Amino acid sequence: MAAGTGRTAVTTAAVGTSSDGFWRTSGRLLGLLRPFRHLMLGAVAATCAFAGLNVAAPKYLGDATDVVVNGIFLGTTDQERLVILLSTVAVMYVFASLFNWIQGALTARSVQGLMYGLRAAVEDKLHRLPSTYFSERSRGDVLSRATNDIDNISQAMNQLLTQLIMSVLMLCGSLAMMLWISPMLAAIALASVPLSTCITVLVARRSQAHFERQWKETGELNAHVEEFITGHEVIKAFGQQSRAADIFAQSNRRLARAATKAQYSAGVVQPLMVLMANLNYIAVAVVGALQVIAGAMTIGGIQAFIQFSRLFSQPVGQIGGLLNLIQSCAASAARVFALLDAEEDPAQRGGDTPVPADGTIVFEDVTFGYPGSPPAVRNLSFTAEPGQTAAIVGHTGAGKTTVVNLLLRFCEPGSGRITLGGIDTATISTDRLRGQFGVVLQDAWLFAGTIRENIAYGLPGATEAGILAAAEASYVDRFVRSLPGGYDTVLENGGEPLSQGQRQLITIARAELAGRPVLILDEATSSVDSRTELLIRQAMRRLRHGRTSFVIAHRLSTVRNADLILVMDHGRIVEQGTHQSLLAANSYYARLYNAQFSASPRRTGALEAGL
Template sequence: MSEPQRRGPVPGGPPAARMMMAGGPPEKLEDFKGSTKRLLKLLKPQRLYVGGALAFGAVGVFLSVLGPYLLGHATDVIFAGYLGRSLPGGVTKEQAVEQLRAGGQDTQADLLSGVDFVPGQGIDFDRLARGLAWVALIYVFAWVFGVFQGRLTTRAVQSAVYDLRQQVADKLGRLPLSYFDQQARGEVLSRATNDTDNIAQTLQQTFAQLVTALLMIVGVLGMMFWISPLLALIALFTVPLSIWLTTVIGKRSQPQFVAQWKVTGHLNGHIEEMFTGHTLVKVFGRQAESSAVFQEHNDKLYASSFRAQFISGLIQPAMMFISNVNYVLVAVVGGLRVASGTLTLGEVQAFIQYSRQFSQPLTQVASMANLVQSGVASAERVFALLDAPEQSPDPAPVTLDGVRGRIAFEDVSFRYLPDKPLIEHLNLIVEPGQTVAIVGPTGAGKTTLVNLLMRFYDVTGGRITLDGVDIASMPREQLREQIGMVLQDTWLFGGSIADNIGYGADSPDIAAIHAAAEAAHVEGFVRMLPDGYDTTIDEEGSNVSAGQKQLVTIARAFLAEPSILILDEATSSVDTRTEVLIQRAMATLRTGRTSFVIAHRLSTIRDADVILVMENGTIVEQGTHDSLIAADAAYARLYSAQFAQAVVELD
């Protein structure tokens, strides 16, 4: 079938430009917590991978946490050997300590009382080697478990984002045409691509690190309390300050990330529009204006991005400062505890490592705040797309025994906006095989009538029937299978000419494609191309003329062989000679089919069975060309105006 309708509604409806002038559709209110929970729910179907990643991460963190404790024992072995070698042998540790106390050296005695040494013996290298070997083995296994955790995390995240992209693609297929009329195309593309990619990047970079960081905090905190509750409390003293700083800075940066991605969508929309219409921009000398608008959006994006990144970037240096304060406190108090013999040097060394490990995940979590906020801002935009109202669901297929093509509009009313009626109580019956031409001034409701027949929009009152069956009771796909459509606005996709013509039918053979091309007079210009039907055209069809693109879309409709044919200014882009040939081919194509022809050139519809004259959504006249001319009313005025214009152009 021909390409789907992409033109916005008539001036009586809500065109995109009007909505944008009014401020566009309302933005979804910011809901950071709700969007975050919903974002995490994307991982629920991947709970097996998530659970595996958590298990491997927990084991890896446990081994990593155990390492400093064993290294502290190795330090104690070295320190004990050094002290033992510096003292005379032949006495026990207790005796050596008592000798120091008797000599008035209480500080040294307190220090030695907390060390497991043997006077006269040096470093026990066998014990040291065994301890270091265990440390090396533990760190190797921690690395292996980290690799498995990373693989499972990647699988979970990428699978979740794959599902999200599928949801977005399916949602776009369920959205009504009115949604795209009210949204800039670049804005929709930005949500479906940029925002989705940003969500993937955020989850990939933060999920594994966040889980590891939280497990590390719990494990390290447990070891810190195991070694010294006093030092652990000192280390925890800085945590409330860290949380408070992160919260304060985060609240100020989150609105900037929301603004950043909102402006990104506006910038993408402007670029897409200017690139699509770059020829018109140059023809009307609007390059400077286009550049100025781009510069305005770019400046806003720079400002919001700078503020978002700068404010969120303050978290990490603030956390580093708090971490350094914590390090100094632990070092000073720990040194005093070693001097009093309450802790060993190795335990203090391990605790200092743990304090660094404790502050490091806190710093990581804080530094990931900008990524999380950016990802949640993108998620909020994607969720707004997913939450947009959908078109009404399709009913079950109905049985159609040979579509004859009788169309009836029964008391049909329609309005794009609730308070602005466009079509009121319209009644029309089109018999099978009739050709109905629809004429009228711009904004009269001609294209709206076709939109209702195709169910791009649903009527707000009355009903439309096909062979007596209400089209609202038919699935849209089943209805549109019976209709072929050729628009004034052509649409071609990247591929060969044969592929574009073959889009009108399921798996057509090359003979059928050639026959449709010949009927639509595509054969003539295709023979002049180097690769013939295999000539590749781009998405914009820039390597073929506007008239040639129109011929390809007409050939597509020929191939579809529909029961109902809709021609919306289908020959507007072709020359007069080709138009005559296409009109003859169209006459053959329309034989036995119900046809609707929207035309501004009234000379092309003289042979229509019925001509409908519409004004303000109402049929003010209907009849044949001769009868309407004889009536000397609205149609006669339109015809006379065009004839007079033609005479002026000739003069």
């Protein structure tokens, strides 16, 4: 229950606040604990009890020492009072341990609830980011923010909330007891505090930048590792292992330098705090001994004060030592908040306009360019009627895939508009709009899971009969039946152990099962053998029936029977029409067609038989 509440709070806070500045980031992070304030109040109460018992115990031990000393000098010991004092101290320490355990348990529940909400907010945000966000950043860096940085925050928060609160309470409690026992010795003990504070502040300013650099380099290192794993076959095929190792080594060295500087600058505090505590201890011991000689204090009193002095200096040193964690946590939190604050996909702000029954798709003078690049498409204008097959052809980089991104609103037109049934798609919510499209992308990516689950991905809750019908229509059933696990065969790493063509057929079965009115084929047959291509053509002929289809391919054999062919060159539509009319025009398309098929008429005819 708490965790669910935390997700809402995290998401809300993530949108409304800037992540700039150490204090703002820290305040924002602590603000996410608001849904768990009751647990934290319980943790604080348990910490107060723990600190109170630990602070009071030395006073009772000092009194017990005075009882023993008086017994030595007077020849008789008040054994009953001594037993009571020592028994009280023992009980106090037992209950202190119990309250310490309670405090740790409540803090852990609070922090893990916070982290559950933070992870959920990051996951939700990733779905609402535009495609350009991922194209402008390495996937390794985004992954590092969503995993390494969140894990670092979790570990740091667990320690900080436990030790920081405890240290502050112990500091205040021991100071109060020192003032009660001897104001003069307390003033000596306090003399080191201003210097300790100055050291802490100076180091904090220096180490923050180093920790930010450390986590930035961690993200870059993860990006390299992710790239090497994804492209390991290419690296080995070209014998570039040593080059890849050099790139990794350079990134690893940068990370090591950044981490060393961060840890060194923050680690300076602890030894300095220990030095100040030892000097303080010497001063208190010397002055305290003179006080005992002068009769101003008892031996038990000075013993208790020295214990309180240790209790006082210990949290001061701990707070200084926690600086390492504070700076590292703040740096990671700033990176996570930067992700949460990133501008969301404008398409997510679409309205509630219903999808019209008329499925006519019209591009009206559409222009779009990726950030920092010239326009990818310019002044696109065409109309795809319901049930038509519209083919988009052209050389690599002509803007074909950009048309798909515009259709699915992965990106928004810079000018012009796209309409569906006369309604501007910008006024239709992305969920409703994308619910009209069945997609077979160039990269036949399959998720980790069974073949059955991958086919059913297009229609959650699909029946077994529906899955089998889609598989049979897409020629998936014939090769799945030959697998030992059948439809329960588990796929990993994007579709292993299936071939590229078999993966492509499964994505077609997925689109078949989804049964959506508009179909997009992005390079659907560009990387398969001739026999599999023929199967794909036959499957697509069934799939296209009664649907508006957009076919994007380099192989013109895919599009000869299309109702409309759009010929693109450098982001513009240079020709449009049917196959026969474009050949008759004897222009760009005719030259492209002749270049591809004049040398292989027999293969072309065989493939066309499958259309």
